[in-house]
Amino acid sequence: MSYSTIDKPTDYFNTLLYTGNNGSDRSITGVGFQPDLVWNKNRSASANHNLWNGVTGITQRLTSSGTQASENYSSEFKSFDSDGVTITQNAGSLDINNSSYNYVNWNWLGANGTASNSNGSITSTVSANTTSGFSIVSYTGTGSNATVGHGLGSVVKMFFVKELSNANSWEVYHASQGAGKNAQLNTTAAFESAGSSRWNSTAPTSTTISIGTDSGVNRSSSNYIAYCFAEKKGYSKFGSYTGNGSADGPFAYTGFKPAFVMLKRSSSTSDWYMFDSKREGYNVDNDEIYANLNYVEDTADRLDILSNGFKMRTTGGNLNGSGETFIYMAFAESPFVGSNFVPNNAR
Numbered sequence: 191m192s193y194s195t196i197d198k199p200t201d202y203f204n205t206l207l208y209t210g211n212n213g214s215d216r217s218i219t220g221v222g223f224q225p226d227l228v229w230n231k232n233r234s235a236s237a238n239h240n241l242w243n244g245v246t247g248i249t250q251r252l253t254s255s256g257t258q259a260s261e262n263y264s265s266e267f268k269s270f271d272s273d274g275v276t277i278t279q280n281a282g283s284l285d286i287n288n289s290s291y292n293y294v295n296w297n298w299l300g301a302n303g304t305a306s307n308s309n310g311s312i313t314s315t316v317s318a319n320t321t322s323g324f325s326i327v328s329y330t331g332t333g334s335n336a337t338v339g340h341g342l343g344s345v346v347k348m349f350f351v352k353e354l355s356n357a358n359s360w361e362v363y364h365a366s367q368g369a370g371k372n373a374q375l376n377t378t379a380a381f382e383s384a385g386s387s388r389w390n391s392t393a394p395t396s397t398t399i400s401i402g403t404d405s406g407v408n409r410s411s412s413n414y415i416a417y418c419f420a421e422k423k424g425y426s427k428f429g430s431y432t433g434n435g436s437a438d439g440p441f442a443y444t445g446f447k448p449a450f451v452m453l454k455r456s457s458s459t460s461d462w463y464m465f466d467s468k469r470e471g472y473n474v475d476n477d478e479i480y481a482n483l484n485y486v487e488d489t490a491d492r493l494d495i496l497s498n499g500f501k502m503r504t505t506g507g508n509l510n511g512s513g514e515t516f517i518y519m520a521f522a523e524s525p526f527v528g529s530n531f532v533p534n535n536a537r
Contacts, residue, residue, distance in 0.1 A: 195321060196425045199522040202299045202322035205449060205468040206274065212289040221274040226300030226317050226326055227417065228275055229254070231479055233469065233487040234291040237284040242267055242275075245304055245317050245326045246415060252352055254375050254462075255484045260354040260413075292487075294469060294479070296450060300326050309339030309397040316341035323420030327399075333410030335390045337398040344420035346394035347428035348519055350375055351401070355412040358405060361388050364517045366430040367456055369393040369400070376482050378459040381517075394418075419519065427520045430456070431502075435512030439493075439502025442518060447497045449523035452481065457515045460508040467495055467523050474503045497524075 196202060204221050226244040231237070238253040240263075248270065251263040266286055268276040275295070277287055286293065300317035307314045312332060318325035318341030329338050331353075340346055347365040352358070360375035367373075369392050370385035385391050388407055392400035399418065401407040407414065421428055427444040434440055453463045462481035469487070470477050473494040477487050492509055494501045500520070502510040509516065 196422065196522075199425055199446070199449065199524065202319065202324070202425070203449060203521040204297050205466045206295045206297060207468055208293050208295070210287040210289055210291045210293060212287060215268060215276060215278050216287070217271060217274060217276045218295065219271070219274040221295075221297045223297075223299045224270050224272050224302050225275065225297035226270070226302060226319075227298040227324075228270075229296040230286055231294050231487075232284055232286070232288070232291055233294055233479070235284050235288070236484050236486055238484050239481065240266075240285055242270075243317075243326050243415065243417075244270055244300060244302070245315060245328045246354065250354070252354075252415070254360060254481045257357045257359055257376055259357050260415075294466070296466070298322075298324050300324060305341065307339035307341050309341075310337035310399075312336045312338050314338050314340075318342055320344070321422075323422045323426060325418045327416040327418055329414050329416070331401075331408040331410055331412045331414060333403060333408060335400070335402055336408060337400050338416070339398050340394070340416070340418045342418065342420045343396055344422075345396050346399055346418045347421045349394070349399055349416050349418040351407045351414055351416045353406060353409065353412055353414055356405070356409065361404070361406045363389055363394070363399070364430075364456070365393070365428060366515075366517050373454065373456070375462060378461055378482060380458045380460075381456045425522045428518070429520075430515055430517050433502070433507075433510040433512055433514045433516060435505055435507075435510060437503060437505055439504065439510045441496075441499055441501045442520075443499040444520050444522075445498060446520075446522035447524045448495055448500055448520045450521045451493075451495070451500055451518055452520075453509060453516055453518045455508055455511065455514055456517045458511075463492070463509060465493065465495070465500075
């Protein structure tokens with residue numbers, strides 16, 4: 191694990207809430223940086239998740255809750271800005287700006303630019319932030335086992351791959367499951383033993399990720415995007431826990447107070463649960479959104495966000511089944527390392 195030099199996590203990841211207005215072009219500000227990845231969801235109604243990134247461009251939209259190819263939605267998204275994004279006057283759909291509906295944007299900082307990377311057998315285009323351990327990687331498939339450079343200089347612990355040119359599932363790698371397994375972000379399926387076709391049964395290195403021959407990651411002449419994450423102590427954590435089936439559930443130590451947590455049961459089927467410290471932020475009232483579904487925000491009580499990790503407060507099998515294994519990704523609100531560390535109590 192790399193040690194973080196990040197004193198202020200919100201300089202690299204930040205959650206922003208806003209209310210739609212169906213109005214003219216509007217800037218959604220308050221992020222604190224120019225985001226390179228924006229993940230958007232309508233909290234008040236059933237609507238798609240929307241993901242935009244600075245590598246493929248502002249008009250190209252993906253959704254985590256579906257298999258759609260990259261879609262041109264120039265009528266919705268106008269620009270990445272120094273403190274957020276601008277959406278257009280025509281963005282009156284449920285997706286991002288319907289009047290009086292509540293929305294969330296999760297924002298990650300990359301490099302605010304791109305570079306060519308030839309570390310892998312496939313030359314990639316990357317926007318890499320080596321400080322926070324996040325990169326956006328664009329590449330073209332060959333149909334043969336290959337490696338792709340990610341630009342982080344640290345071993346990738348989790349990454350998502352989506353084919354842009356065709357409808358296909360999102361493929362997910364998580365270090366706790368190893369290079370022999372994969373899952374799909376847009377489904378409830380458990381991690382399955384298909385890693386040879388997805389990851390060529392080869393774990394990521396400090397320079398590359400490996401891809402197999404499956405069309406979800408490497409169709410010949412098709413375009414792909416990968417979101418790659420390396421672990422930085424005090425800022426990000428990609429781990430696992432075992433459920434106990436009790437309301438006094440397991441505690442997952444992250445080494446920081448989480449600003450964002452995504453969870454998935456890896457040993458059997460379940461949804462992908464997304465929590466953050468902004469939408470409610472009071473234990474146990476931390477509302478979830480499902481990354482694989484277009485559902486409205488759920489208000490069921492599931493977990494506590496604590497000063498150094500999170501703790502399950504549900505007996506439900508999807509998040510705390512006895513003897514079941516679960517994977518997670520988490521980003522910090524406040525760290526336990528860094529020169530500006532101030533203890534931050536859970537609420």
